[in-house]
Amino acid sequence: MNEPANKAATSAALRSFEASWRARPADGLAAMRGEAMQRFLALGLPTPRDESWRYTNLRAMAAMSFIDAPRIANGAVTAAPGESWIAGAGMSAIRILNGYPQLGAGADSGLAHVAVRSLRAVAESEPKVIAERHTAAAESEEGRWTLLNRALFVDGLHLRITGRVAGPILIVHAANCPDGSHAVHSRLIVETGPGAAATIIEHHLGAGGGTLLANRATEIDLAPGASIEHYRVFSGDERTTQFDSVDVRHGADSRCRQFTVVLGGALVRTDLRAHLGGIGAQHDSYALLAGRGARQIDCVNTIVHAAPRTTSNQTARAIGAGSSRVVFNSKVIVERGAAGAQSQQSSRGLLLSPNAELDTRPQLQIHEDDVKCAHGATTGRLDPDMLFYLLSRGIERSAAQSLLIYAFLDDVLTGIASMPTRRAIEDALVEELPDADLLRSFR
Amino acid sequence: MNLNTGKQVLTISNLCATVAGKDILKGVDLEIRAGEVHAIMGPNGSGKSTLAQVLAGREDYEVTAGSVSFDGVDMLALRPEERARAGFFLGFQYPVEIPGVNNAYLLKAALNAKRKAANLPEVDAYEFLALIKAKMKFMQMDESFLSRGVNEGFSGGEKKRNEILQMLILEPKLAVLDETDSGLDIDALKVVAAGVNSLRGGEHAIILITHYQRLLDYIEPDRVHVFAGGRIQKSGDKSLALELEDRGYDWVRGDRVA
Ligand SMILES: Nc1ncnc2c1ncn2[C@@H]1O[C@H](COP(=O)(O)OP(=O)(O)OP(=O)(O)O)[C@@H](O)[C@H]1O
Ligand SMILES: [Mg+2]
Numbered sequence: 001m002n003e004p005a006n007k008a009a010t011s012a013a014l015r016s017f018e019a020s021w022r023a024r025p026a027d028g029l030a031a032m033r034g035e036a037m038q039r040f041l042a043l044g045l046p047t048p049r050d051e052s053w054r055y056t057n058l059r060a061m062a063a064m065s066f067i068d069a070p071r072i073a074n075g076a077v078t079a080a081p082g083e084s085w086i087a088g089a090g091m092s093a094i095r096i097l098n099g100y101p102q103l104g105a106g107a108d109s110g111l112a113h114v115a116v117r118s119l120r121a122v123a124e125s126e127p128k129v130i131a132e133r134h135t136a137a138a139e140s141e142e143g144r145w146t147l148l149n150r151a152l153f154v155d156g157l158h159l160r161i162t163g164r165v166a167g168p169i170l171i172v173h174a175a176n177c178p179d180g181s182h183a184v185h186s187r188l189i190v191e192t193g194p195g196a197a198a199t200i201i202e203h204h205l206g207a208g209g210g211t212l213l214a215n216r217a218t219e220i221d222l223a224p225g226a227s228i229e230h231y232r233v234f235s236g237d238e239r240t241t242q243f244d245s246v247d248v249r250h251g252a253d254s255r256c257r258q259f260t261v262v263l264g265g266a267l268v269r270t271d272l273r274a275h276l277g278g279i280g281a282q283h284d285s286y287a288l289l290a291g292r293g294a295r296q297i298d299c300v301n302t303i304v305h306a307a308p309r310t311t312s313n314q315t316a317r318a319i320g321a322g323s324s325r326v327v328f329n330s331k332v333i334v335e336r337g338a339a340g341a342q343s344q345q346s347s348r349g350l351l352l353s354p355n356a357e358l359d360t361r362p363q364l365q366i367h368e369d370d371v372k373c374a375h376g377a378t379t380g381r382l383d384p385d386m387l388f389y390l391l392s393r394g395i396e397r398s399a400a401q402s403l404l405i406y407a408f409l410d411d412v413l414t415g416i417a418s419m420p421t422r423r424a425i426e427d428a429l430v431e432e433l434p435d436a437d438l439l440r441s442f443r
Numbered sequence: 444m445n446l447n448t449g450k451q452v453l454t455i456s457n458l459c460a461t462v463a464g465k466d467i468l469k470g471v472d473l474e475i476r477a478g479e480v481h482a483i484m485g486p487n488g489s490g491k492s493t494l495a496q497v498l499a500g501r502e503d504y505e506v507t508a509g510s511v512s513f514d515g516v517d518m519l520a521l522r523p524e525e526r527a528r529a530g531f532f533l534g535f536q537y538p539v540e541i542p543g544v545n546n547a548y549l550l551k552a553a554l555n556a557k558r559k560a561a562n563l564p565e566v567d568a569y570e571f572l573a574l575i576k577a578k579m580k581f582m583q584m585d586e587s588f589l590s591r592g593v594n595e596g597f598s599g600g601e602k603k604r605n606e607i608l609q610m611l612i613l614e615p616k617l618a619v620l621d622e623t624d625s626g627l628d629i630d631a632l633k634v635v636a637a638g639v640n641s642l643r644g645g646e647h648a649i650i651l652i653t654h655y656q657r658l659l660d661y662i663e664p665d666r667v668h669v670f671a672g673g674r675i676q677k678s679g680d681k682s683l684a685l686e687l688e689d690r691g692y693d694w695v696r697g698d699r700v701a
Contacts, residue, residue, distance in 0.1 A: 386539050389541065391523040393552075393613075395549075395553065
């Protein structure tokens with residue numbers, strides 16, 4: 001049994017998180033959990049007064065009580081909803097159901113150069129591997145959900161990548177909860193050896209039955225010369241709240257291409273923190289944020305250049321239909337000593353409905369003279385001249401609109417190096433747009 | 444004298460249009476038969492492009508009076524995409540760049556839209572490729588243009604060639620080419636003229652909006668119209684173009700015909 005936190009929980013949600021925390025075992029991680037829980041409770045739920053939560057109001061969530069999503073036995077896989085539409089030939093898929101990975105006996109992925117373990121197994125045998133990790137997220141106030149994840153995660157995955165992995169590793173985050181409000185706090189830790197290379201795709205599906213709060217954290221450590229292409233794709237039902245945090249720590253000359261693709265969910269908050277701490281490291285991030293219906297998407301990137309000759313590029317494309325609200329908030333920090341750093345941000349928004357709202361906020365904090373930083377942010381509607389040109393060639397109006405929306409997203413889509421993944425995302429995207437038939441032939 | 448007895452393709456009667464509350468077209472009358480090429484010349488700002496855009500169905504312009512009959516149907520009642528599928532083509536004075544929309548894709552989608560409206564099956568992929576390659580060769584365009592975005596990064600002359608390429612693929616009943624000759628070097632002008640001439644005759648009719656007699660050396664018009672003050676002020680045969688080149692527009696404006 002854990003000691004009670006010294007700050008009283010002030011909302012139903014906080015009280016329910018605290019209750020979940022009390023139920024965690026008093027194992028080698030208890031101290032870490034306790035510290036994280038206390039800090040989380042001290043911070044409380046974010047309010048619009050918090051700098052990075054200005055646009056996302058969690059008042060409704062605060063009144064809800066969440067219980068842990070149940071563990072479903074391995075044999076009951078068939079009961080899980082929603083197969084991943086990304087799954088394809090040449091991919092190795094691992095399913096995480098309600099936060100618990102469904103690994104085969106022996107925990108051998110069958111993949112060369114990858115060791116896959118459940119985080120629970122790691123926690124039991126080597127709790128220090130987890131307890132001693134420090135992530136930038138947990139140290140910053142914006143990272144409060146990462147703190148909660150630290151306090152409450154029960155399981156997740158640990159990947160150790162030691163060489164060049166052939167096909168993409170697909171991690172499917174599925175949930176299968178009965179009615180009611182459930183929470184899943186799962187965690188993914190990726191460690192790489194020097195020169196390792198892999199593509200990791202995390203596909204977040206919706207919950208099916210009840211209301212789900214998915215609070216997930218991914219940490220990627222890049223050894224010198226390592227190269228990772230990471231995707232997180234959100235799709236599925238409109239009853240899921242996703243808080244998803246990705247932390248990437250860069251060694252020298254390492255490279256990460258990170259894609260955040262939001263095509264589903266009710267409220268999706270994504271955090272990306274890239275720490276370029278090794279000389280010559282490069283981080284390229286891409287965001288494709290499709291706001292539709294009443295969806296809220298809040299995408300927050302923080303890129304820190306902490307070593308010389310580091311490079312970052314950010315490309316974000318947001319569309320707002322229905323009464324959706326999409327925020328893209330990116331901050332680039334160049335620390336003193338990061339000479340020769342280069343940073344570029346391009347964020348564009350396309351407003352498709354008068355009731356939708358798009359906000360983009362590029363920010364730069366530069367503490368070094370020898371840097372090259374550029375950023376551009378625009379938001380507009382469909383170009384009437386382009387639309388008329390297509391109409392004048394006989395294209396149906398709805399198809400013309402979809403074509404232009406699709407074209408608007410081109411810079412992100414063409415950045416996707418994994419062709420089967422790109423196809424799958426394009427197909428899913430097309431379903432979200434009018435005139436899917438015509439668009440399907442458009443590549 | 445014009446002895447053409449082709450079918451009437453376009454009949455414009457007393458067409459009046461405004462934009463942003465301003466009268467631009469003030470009673471345009473024009474008739475064109477199948478097989479004819481008409482040239483429209485006139486001073487800057489007189490409303491030539493406005494006429495072209497109104498015919499294409501641009502919503503920014505409000506038609507306040509008059510009628511347009513295209514191939515026997517009330518053209519003003521059709522949406523822009525329906526006009527295109529019915530066989531109307533506008534070659535834009537300033538073709539817009541559409542990054543991310545593939546040029547070949549647009550051509551195919553446009554052709555299929557037209558075929559669908561005529562209850563024809565979609566064009567076979569192989570046949571389409573053969574067709575497009577032949578037309579591009581004719582227009583002396585490199586095939587690399589196919590894989591680029593629509594007009595994306597095209598030079599002024601390349602955009603105009605691309606308009607003619609689209610026209611050749613779509614084979615419209617009526618093409619209005621709005622200053623397609625502007626900004627072309629002499630070789631490109633010949634290529635564009637050859638493109639237009641290849642469509643000439645049969646059931647196709649063409650309206651050339653131009654400022655230069657030079658184009659008319661390569662495409663001989665059946666009729667020349669002087670457009671000024673929002674309407675056609677004077678019409679004649681090709682010698683009228685030469686006269687305009689000599690005398691400018693002032694004499695026409697002073698000499699209004701009813
Ligand atoms: N959207 C608009 N808003 C206001 N005025 C407009 C608009 N479009 C056209 N006009 C005006 O209508 C008039 C006719 O323009 P139009 O482009 O038709 O001329 P034009 O004869 O094609 O000229 P040019 O030879 O220079 O191409 C001009 O005075 C122009 O400024
Ligand atoms: Mg004009």
